[in-house]
Amino acid sequence: MRHTPQAAPLVLDAAGMQLDRAQPLSEQIHAQLKARILHGQLGAALRLPTTRELARDLAVSRNTVVRAYEQLLSEGFIESRVGAGSFVARLESPAPAVPAERPHWNTPDTAIWARLQHSTIGQAHDGPPRAFRHGVPAMDLFPHAVWARLQARFWRRHAQQQLGYSETAGDARLRALIAAYLSSSRGLRCDAGQVLITSGAQQAIALCALALLRPGDRVAVESPGYRAAAAALSLPGARVIGVPVDAQGLQMQALHSLGSCRMAYVTPSHQFPSGVAMSLQRRLDLLAWAHRHDAYVLEDDYDGEYRYSGAPMAPLASLDAQARVLYMGTFSKLMFPGLRLGYLVAPAHWMATLARLRASLDRHSAIADQVVMADFMAEGHFLQHVRRVRRASRARRDALFAAWQQHFGAALPLPAVEAGLHACLPLPSLELEQRLADTALAHGVELARLSVAGANTALPQRPGLLFGFASVPPASLATAVATLKRCWPPLSADRLS
C-alpha cells in the first residue's frame, strides 16, 4: 500500500493555537495558519480540519473560521478540493531558510550612501520660531485667514476637476503669475513657458544637477555656502569644490584657478551665509567665465526681495546675454517654508525635458497649494504680503542691531547687513563658536553655527554665529540679546581677534 500525503493526509492539530479573545479572531486564525505554512510547520498537502471542526476546537463561530480560510485561499496558501476539504498548497522552496530573527539589512554600497553618512542636511528645528532662528521669514505676519479662505474656495469650486494628475511643469496660471512677478518686481524678463514650478528652490537645484551634470563633473560652490545645495549638486556623482567668498562675493581668482568646471552655484543677491551682495564687476566676470568654459551658472535668489537700502538688486540672470544662468527662487522666505513651492527659470525649449525629469522624481507639486498660491498672487495678497514682511524684517533687523549696540556696543560689533534675514558674527575659533552656541541654547536662544550651516566643501570651516532676525518680533530679539549678554562670558573684538 502506498502511503502518500494525498492518500492519508495528516490533519492540523489546533492545540497550539492561542487566541486573544479581545482581538479580531478571524485575523488571528489566518495569521497563525499562514505563519505555520510559511515556516514549514504545516507541510504541503496537509489537510486542514474542516471549518466546523476547527470552529469547535477553538470555540469560535464557524463564520470566523470560514473567513480565515477564504483569505488563505485567496492568497494561495491553501487549496480547496471538492469533496475532500482544504489542503496546504504545494509550494516549492517555501520561504528560503527562514531565520527566527529578521536579519540585519546590509549597508548599501553606493557612493551616495557613503556620502550621506557625513551629511547634516535636513535637520529641522523644533517648535515655533524663536530668536535667532535663521532661514525663516516673519511667519507671524502671514495672513492665515486669507489663505484658509482661498483654500476653502478651492475645495468648493475646483476640487472635482483638479484632484487628478496635473501638469508636471506646474499650474499654468501660477507659472504665468510668477513670470509676471519676476518681470515686474525682480527685473527678470521671462514668460510662463520658461517657469517650472518646483518643491522649493532645493528641488530646482536637484533638477539642474541631475539634468546637467555628469559623474565626475566639477561644480564650484561658494564657501562658506549653502550645504543643502552642495548635497543636491553631488547627487549625480559630480565633484563639488568650494571657492572662497570675500566682501565682493565669489573670488574670481580662486574660480579661475580651478580650471575647467561644469557649473557654478551662487547666491548673488545675498550670499548664504556671509550676507555679501555680489558686486557688479564680479557678476560680469562670472558670466564671462561661464561663457569661456561653456559652463552653467545656477543663481539661487532665495531672499533677493529683502534689501533694506535701495531697491532689490536685479538678478544675475537679467545681465545674462549669453544664456548661461539658470535662475531659481522660492516662496519659502516670502510665505513660509512648509509650503514647499519654488520655481526654476530655464530656456523654454528645455522645459519639456526638465518636466519629464521632475515627473520621474515625484510627478508634480500638490495641486491645491499651486491653485491657492495663484489666487493669492492674482488677488494682490502676495505683493501686499511681500511689502509687509520686508518692512517688518527691516524693523526686526534694526531692533537686533539696536539691542546689540546697547549690550555689546562697539566692543564687539555685529557686521551690518543691508539685505536678507540674518546677520553673521565671525569668531576666532570653532571651540568658541561651539561654546557660545551651546550656552545660548541652554538659555533658550537659538544660534546656528556658521561652520555647520555653511559647511559644504573641504575648505577650512569658518567659525561664527548666524543671527536670524526675521522670525520673531522686535521685543523678542531685544530680550534674546540681553540674555546672551547675561549668559555669555565677557567678549570683545580685541580679545576675539
Added chain:
Amino acid sequence: MRHTPQAAPLVLDAAGMQLDRAQPLSEQIHAQLKARILHGQLGAALRLPTTRELARDLAVSRNTVVRAYEQLLSEGFIESRVGAGSFVARLESPAPAVPAERPHWNTPDTAIWARLQHSTIGQAHDGPPRAFRHGVPAMDLFPHAVWARLQARFWRRHAQQQLGYSETAGDARLRALIAAYLSSSRGLRCDAGQVLITSGAQQAIALCALALLRPGDRVAVESPGYRAAAAALSLPGARVIGVPVDAQGLQMQALHSLGSCRMAYVTPSHQFPSGVAMSLQRRLDLLAWAHRHDAYVLEDDYDGEYRYSGAPMAPLASLDAQARVLYMGTFSKLMFPGLRLGYLVAPAHWMATLARLRASLDRHSAIADQVVMADFMAEGHFLQHVRRVRRASRARRDALFAAWQQHFGAALPLPAVEAGLHACLPLPSLELEQRLADTALAHGVELARLSVAGANTALPQRPGLLFGFASVPPASLATAVATLKRCWPPLSADRLS
C-alpha cells in the same frame, strides 16, 4: 594737455531715451541707462547729467530720476563722486561680447538628458475625469467638505508653529498612523520609525533608485509595466531590463536568465497594467531569488486595497523574512493623486540616510497636507473613505462589465478583473490599438494604449487598451461603452485573433 575721461568727461545725451508715459517712468529710465552701460554705449567714467538736468530733458519729476540713479548706484552701474556728479562705473570686460539676440542654449550632453528625449512620462490628462481614464480613483466621492474643514482647523490652530522647515522623514503622527494602518489593514507589521513620507509612490521609487543603485547596475522591471517607475529607476544610470509577465505575475524563468541583477521592481497585488495578482509561489520564488542574488525587491502596492473577491492580499513584504523588500504605497489611489502623499517602508536604521537623501532632493512634503492627512486618518474618515471607494469601484467595475456584455457580448470578452481600477483588453496589433483609441477619443471616450502606458523596456510592446472604471459613475461607464459600440468598426475575438 592730457585728455582723460575724468578731466573732460563726455556727458550722456538724453536725446535717444524714449519713455512710455503710461508705464512707471523711473523703471524705464533705470532700465535704459543700464542697458546702455551694459552694451558699452555709455563708456566707463562717462559723466551722467545731474538729476535736475535729466529730469528737465525728459520732462519728468526730479524724484523720478533720483530713484533711477539710486537703483543704478546700489547695483554698481554708476558711481557717485562728491562735488563731481555721477559717473558710469569702471567695469572690466563689460558684458562679454553681448550679441543683439539671445543665443540658443546648447542641448545638455548628459546621458539622462538624451534618455528623457524619448520618454513619454508626465503627460497629464486634461479636464475633469471621464470614462475610461485610468490611474485615478473615485474622486467624486471624496469628502471635500470634511477635508476643507480639517484644513481650516489647521490654519486656525497649528499654523504658527508648523509653517517652518519640518522633519524630513515626515510628520511623526502621520508616520505612526500609516504604520498602524499598514499593520491592521494591509497585514504589514511596521512601526513609525520605518515609515518615510514621500511625495507619492513615485518619489519612493526615485529615492530607492538613487540610494541603492550604482551606475550600470541592472534592474528588472515587469514588462509591460509602469513606465514612470522605469524612468525613476534609470535616474542613477542603472540599466532597466524588462521581464515578461504572465497570468501568475513576473516570469521567474526570464528573471533567472538575466543573471545578476541589483533590484527587481514589482506590483504584486495588481500588476500594472496587466491586472494580474502575483501568485504565492512566484512571491516565494522572487524572495528566494533576491536572497540568492543579494538583490532588493521594490514592492509598489499602489492599489492593493482594491480587491473585489476575498480580502486584499497581504503584501509581498509581509512574507519577507530575509529583509529584501522595500515597500511603497500611495494615497493617490485612495484619496486623490493631486495630494502627492505616499510612503516608503524601509529598515529603521536606514531612515536617517534616506531622509538626508530626501532633504537633498526637496527637503520634505508640504506640512499642512501632512497634518490634515493625519487628522483625516486619526478621526476615522480615512478608513470610512477607503470602504466607500472600494464599494463604489466594485460597483463601477460591475457596471462596465455589464455594459460590455450587453454591447460586445461573448464575441469580444473583456478579461475579468478581481482587483484594481482598470481592465485591460488585449489587441492583435498596434495599428488597431491606435485606431480604436483615436476613434474613441474623437467621440469623447478616453482609452489609454497599453503599448504606451506599459512601455518601459526594449521588449516588444503589447497592443491593448486600458479601461479605467473607477473615476466616473456607473451610468457614464454604460454610456461610454454604448458610444464605443457605435463608433468602432465591428469587432469580434475571432477576427481579432
